Amino acid sequence: MKNYDLITPEGTKDLLFGECIVRRNIESSLMGLFRSRGYSETITPGLEFYDVFNLNSRYFPQENLYKLTDSKGRLLVMRPDNTMPIARIVATRLRDADLPLKLCYAQAVYTTEPSLKGRSDEVVQTGIELIGSQLKMADLEVISTAVDSLSSFGMEFSLELGHIGIFKELVGKLEASDKDKEAIRKLIENKNFPALNDLLDSFGGSPVITALKKLPALFGGEEVFEKAEELMPDENIKHILDELREVYADASELCGGDGSITVDLGLVNKTDYYTGLIIKGYLQGHGEEVLSGGRYDRLISEFGYDVPAIGFAVNINAVAKLMEKSDVLPAEPKADVIVYAEEGCEVAALKAARELREQGLIVENALFDDLESVREYAMEKKIAKVVVIDGESKEVNI
Amino acid sequence: MNKPIRMALTKGRLEKDTVGLLEKLGFDCTAVREKGRKLILPVPDANLEVVLAKANDVITYVEHGVCDMGVVGKDTIMEMKGKFYELVDLGFGKCKFALATKKGYDFYSGYGIKTIATKYPNVARSFFEKKGMDTEIIKIEGSVELAPLLELADGIVDIVETGTTLKENGLEVIEDVAPISARLIANTVSLKMRHAEIDRLITLIEENL
Numbered sequence: 001m002k003n004y005d006l007i008t009p010e011g012t013k014d015l016l017f018g019e020c021i022v023r024r025n026i027e028s029s030l031m032g033l034f035r036s037r038g039y040s041e042t043i044t045p046g047l048e049f050y051d052v053f054n055l056n057s058r059y060f061p062q063e064n065l066y067k068l069t070d071s072k073g074r075l076l077v078m079r080p081d082n083t084m085p086i087a088r089i090v091a092t093r094l095r096d097a098d099l100p101l102k103l104c105y106a107q108a109v110y111t112t113e114p115s116l117k118g119r120s121d122e123v124v125q126t127g128i129e130l131i132g133s134q135l136k137m138a139d140l141e142v143i144s145t146a147v148d149s150l151s152s153f154g155m156e157f158s159l160e161l162g163h164i165g166i167f168k169e170l171v172g173k174l175e176a177s178d179k180d181k182e183a184i185r186k187l188i189e190n191k192n193f194p195a196l197n198d199l200l201d202s203f204g205g206s207p208v209i210t211a212l213k214k215l216p217a218l219f220g221g222e223e224v225f226e227k228a229e230e231l232m233p234d235e236n237i238k239h240i241l242d243e244l245r246e247v248y249a250d251a252s253e254l255c256g257g258d259g260s261i262t263v264d265l266g267l268v269n270k271t272d273y274y275t276g277l278i279i280k281g282y283l284q285g286h287g288e289e290v291l292s293g294g295r296y297d298r299l300i301s302e303f304g305y306d307v308p309a310i311g312f313a314v315n316i317n318a319v320a321k322l323m324e325k326s327d328v329l330p331a332e333p334k335a336d337v338i339v340y341a342e343e344g345c346e347v348a349a350l351k352a353a354r355e356l357r358e359q360g361l362i363v364e365n366a367l368f369d370d371l372e373s374v375r376e377y378a379m380e381k382k383i384a385k386v387v388v389i390d391g392e393s394k395e396v397n398i
Numbered sequence: 399m400n401k402p403i404r405m406a407l408t409k410g411r412l413e414k415d416t417v418g419l420l421e422k423l424g425f426d427c428t429a430v431r432e433k434g435r436k437l438i439l440p441v442p443d444a445n446l447e448v449v450l451a452k453a454n455d456v457i458t459y460v461e462h463g464v465c466d467m468g469v470v471g472k473d474t475i476m477e478m479k480g481k482f483y484e485l486v487d488l489g490f491g492k493c494k495f496a497l498a499t500k501k502g503y504d505f506y507s508g509y510g511i512k513t514i515a516t517k518y519p520n521v522a523r524s525f526f527e528k529k530g531m532d533t534e535i536i537k538i539e540g541s542v543e544l545a546p547l548l549e550l551a552d553g554i555v556d557i558v559e560t561g562t563t564l565k566e567n568g569l570e571v572i573e574d575v576a577p578i579s580a581r582l583i584a585n586t587v588s589l590k591m592r593h594a595e596i597d598r599l600i601t602l603i604e605e606n607l
Contacts, residue, residue, distance in 0.1 A: 118462065158591055191483035191589075220593055262590060282587045287463020288481070289587065 011113055011121030018329030022320050023124070025330075027106045030126045030149055030314060037145060039104035039128050044085035046108070050075040052088055055302045059084075059273050064111045066121075078110035082313060083273070083296070086129050091303035099132025099307065106316075120317055127293070127313030134297065134308045136247060139277050142310050143251045146279055146291055147260075149314055155322065156284040158260050160219075161248055162267030164274050164294070165240045166232075167215060173208045173233070182270075184212065189268050191216040207233035219264035222248075228265060247277065273299045279312055283322055290318045333362055335383045340366040340374045342390035349389040356387070402440065402447040403588075403595055406456040406465040408474070412580050413450060415490040416469045420444065423602050445595070454478055457583070466588035467596065472578045473557055477518045483589055485600060486582040489607050495521055495575035499553040500546050501568050512552040515545030522555040525575050543567045 008014060015023060031041065050067065053060045059081075066078035079085060082105050094101060106126040113119035128145055130138055143159070150157040167188065171181050180199070187196040193216065200209050211231040218224050218231075225245045232238045244263070252261045267278045274294035281291025293312025300307050337356055341349030349365065356363045364383070366374040371388065378386050407413040417427045425444040433439050439448045449465055453474040459465040461480045468482075471491055475484065495518070499505045505512065513534045516522040526533045538545055543563060545551040557578065558564065558571060582603065589596055 117458070156591075160590060191485060191584075193485060194487035195484075219590065262593075264590070282591055284591055285463075287461060287585050287587055 009121070010115055011119060013120075017332055019320070019324065021330045021332065022323050023316065026153075026316055026319050026323070027124070027126055029152055030316075031104065031106055033148055033152060034104035034126075034128055034145070037102075037141075039102040042086060042089060042103050042105050043107060044079065044082070044089065044105070046079055046110075047076050048079050048085055048088075050077045052084055053077060053080060057273065057299075057302065060111075064113075066110050066112060079107075080109055080111045082107060082109060082125055082127060083129060083299070083311060086311075087296075087300045087309070088303055090131050090307065090309075091300050091305035095305055100138070101131040102128065103131065104128045124316040125313040126316055127311060129309055129311035131300070131309040132307050133310075136243070136250075138310055139247050139295070140250055140254075142293070142312060143247070143279060144254055146281055146293070146312050147251070147255060150281045150283070150291060153283065153319055153323070155326070158262055158282045159251070159255075159291070160262045160264050160267070160280045160282070161244065161251065162264050162278040162280075163240055163244045163276060164268060164278055165276055166237055166244075166265055167212075167268045169237045169240065170208055170212050170215070170233075174203060174212070176203060185268050185270065188212070188216045188266050189270070191266060193217070207231070211237075215268075216266035219262065219266060221259065221262060222252075224263050224265065244277070277310065281312075281314070283319070285325070286318050286322055288315075288318065290315050290322075334381060335364045336361040337385045337387055338364045338366050338374060338378050338381075338383045339387045339389060340368070340371060342388065343369075345389045345391060348391075352387065352389055400445065400592075400595065402445045403467065403592060403599070404447045404449055404465040406449045406451050406459045406468040406470075408453045408456050408468075408470050408580075409450050412453075412469055412471065412491050415580065416488070417448075419488070419490075419603065419606065420446075422606050444599070446599075457482070460583055460585050463585040463587055465585070466592060467582065467584045467599075469580055469582055472576070472581055473518065473521075475581060475583070476521050476576065479520070481586060483584045483586055484581050485584055485589075486603060486607075488580040488582055488603075491578070491580035493557050493559040493578045495525075495555060495578060496558040496571040497525070497553055497555050497573040497575055498543075498546075498558070498564050498569045498571045501570045503546075503552070505553055505572055513550070514553055514555055515542050515551035516555040517542055518555060518557075521575065525555060543569055 065080050068076050070076055086103055090101065104127065108122050108124045110122055113121050130142055146159055150159060171184060183199060187199060197213055200213050203209055211233060214231055218228050225241065228241055232241055248261065248263055255261055267280065273296045275297045276295035278294035280289040283290050291312055291314045295310040297308035300309055339349050339353040353363045353365055368374050368377065374386055407416050417430050420441060421427050425441050427441055429439045430441065430448050437450050441448055449459065451459060453470050456468040456470040457474060457478045457480050460468040460482050469488065473495065511532055511534055513536060514522050515536050515538045517538060519535050519537050522535050536551060542554045542556045545554060546569065547567060555575060561571060564570060584596060
């Protein structure tokens with residue numbers, strides 16, 4: 001049998017030293033940002049029952065989940081998403097909690113990705129969930145947290161807004177089979193104009209069809225709303241568009257109108273449990289979105305508690321990769337002092353080192369049995385001071 | 399000047415057709431025409447950088463965003479799938495996927511599971527899945543026409559241009575699977591972050607097809 005004891009599974013990797021510092025820095029700066037806005041952390045198990053992710057709406061295709069069984073033979077999965085477990089908590093332990101609830105998290109999700117594509121099966125996400133408010137202010141709170149998150153990375157970014165309601169309303173007016181509706185959704189998602197036009201032509205002509213044809217082209221800035229306005233066939237959809245326009249205008253003003261807020265009415269991803277506003281964040285240099293979220297007013301009701309919610313998650317792996325590309329990896333802090341114990345003085349040396357640490361220094365205990373090796377090690381590691389403990393302590397400066 | 403937009407072209411005929419199109423738009427493609435062995439070539443007056451790659455790799459580079467746009471056949475898109483925008487049907491590189499068997503063979507008769515040889519297992523699988531038909535699919539790397547002749551397979555799903563190869567080997571098309579042509583694709587983030595530049599290029603291209 002082949003032995004795999006020296007490698008990690010495809011889609012996973014070990015992080016070393018500077019890579020860990022980058023990763024932890026991003027996580028802690030985002031979690032700090034969330035806390036400073038009043039969000040409280042939750043940690044959910046890495047293992048969950050499959051049923052949590054297998055609700056009626058089936059957001060997660062089973063072929064993309066890591067599955068295992070517990071000791072009673074029940075089906076478990078490695079957590080593929082952070083929002084569903086939080087929805088489960090909200091519907092159970094936090095059911096009687098005062099609303100709105102503001103929760104945040106920093107933990108990995110696991111999905112099986114196609115092999116040999118350079119994708120990760122284990123992705124760390126940090127994100128927020130704001131539960132129990134349908135106010136415009138809730139949307140703006142989440143958007144402004146997303147903007148602060150993206151701008152904290154110090155790179156050129158863009159935050160894109162969309163609204164799944166526009167597509168849902170339009171396609172709902174179309175007399176088409178579910179299969180055709182799904183095909184239309186997919187073509188809009190891929191901005192596949194030629195095939196979308198062909199497919200919609202087979203339904204004849206109507207304002208709804210014209211609007212659906214144009215939907216994937218409706219992305220950019222303020223001008224999108226002008227174009228969309230004329231295309232929307234009824235008041236209901238116009239109302240959704242107006243709401244989005246207001247949120248867009250406020251978000252743009254918040255960012256000083258620098259064009260970093262954009263809109264795309266063709267954001268219609270399948271696995272989304274989103275019911276309204278959709279947000280996506282991009283950083284220059286990464287080929288996929290690094291931030292993704294939206295409003296999911298009906299998800300928690302699938303766990304038996306009808307309460308609206310909105311949130312987003314940041315893909316920390318992607319941000320870390322970009323930072324490692326653009327900067328030199330940060331060095332680990334080097335020790336200030338190394339303490340060497342002559343034979344018989346080990347305890348005294350350990351105590352001396354402890355005292356030095358209490359003064360705020362970084363102190364290593366020497367793990368050699370002669371002073372010469374300690375000196376060489378200190379030179380190599382650029383440790384400025386060697387303290388020798390031999391009954392009466394003496395310091396040696398390098 | 400912004401950093402150039404990177405466009406991956408499928409080496410070979412699609413590359414030549416695309417360069418022809420770019421020249422029709424008035425861009426100077428001398429560097430691409432006289433490329434030698436270079437794989438990344440500038441089209442300075444369009445602020446483009448052309449990258450020459452194999453068809454599957456065009457999709458990989460565009461998906462990862464290391465190339466902003468790409469020109470690739472619908473055949474490769476159908477087989478590879480992936481996350482990118484498929485913006486324009488360029489209209490050249492036209493051919494089709496078809497199901498072919500030995501001449502006179504009644505493919506849909508009997509209840510036995512049919513064996514299909516193909517270079518495009520995903521295309522073949524989804525074609526028969528839509529028909530609700532279980533098939534055994536065998537991947538062949540070279541001349542797929544050999545498989546039915548050697549009686550490894552009942553039929554093949556392959557790209558057909560003129561049908562000459564099929565005919566000379568006693569095979570015939572019994573059903574079209576899908577039409578194929580070259581497509582202009584774009585990375586999902588590039589299209590948003592460099593909207594104005596890409597939009598200008600696409601409008602120019604669409605006007606000149």
